[in-house]
Amino acid sequence: MGVWIRTKNKERLINCKSLYIGIIHFGNGGKGDNGIESYGIYEDEVIGTLGNYNSKEKTLKVLDMIQQYIQSKDNEDMVFQMPQDEKVKV
Structure with missing residues (x-):
């Protein structure tokens, strides 16, 4: 059994069996980098994020x-729509 999840950008509908949180780094990747960091929710068998959020707390939420x-x-077939970042209240 899995759950169908529609990506935050609404472009993909994925039957997910396992989800995990990953960190996304934007910037040059060096130590002391002032780049932006966000958190994404991923499915093990799918390339790309289902949705990314600007804090770990929002992602866990x-x-x-x-x-x-x-x-x-x-039922076994259900669809969850990933919420936009601003809609997630922690």
Whole structure:
């Protein structure tokens, strides 16, 4: 069983079996880099992020939302829409 998740940009609908959080770095990658860091939610078998957020807390909140969505459903085929960053309140 998996859950169908539509990516934040709404361009992909993916049957997800396993999700994890990864860190995305923007910048030159050197130590002391002032580049931007964000957190993404990924699926093991899919290349690319399902959605990225500007804090680890927001990203964990979205995983909590997915978990609650799964637990509230009776059927096997369900779709969760990844929320936009500004819609996630921690």
